[in-house]
Amino acid sequence: MQRMVRRAAQKPVDDRLFTWAAVGITITILILLLKKFIRSSGFVDES
Numbered sequence: 001m002q003r004m005v006r007r008a009a010q011k012p013v014d015d016r017l018f019t020w021a022a023v024g025i026t027i028t029i030l031i032l033l034l035k036k037f038i039r040s041s042g043f044v045d046e047s
């Protein structure tokens with residue numbers, strides 16, 4: 001456990017930013033796909 005903590009502490013900030021960016025992009029894509037699916041399924045009637 002101590003080894004893992006030490007390794008995580010040595011990681012550069014760029015790694016953390018990259019991870020958060022990847023998470024944000026993934027969530028955005030999932031939301032867009034969900035909206036597209038809901039719209040095509042006719043659950044939401046905007047007209």
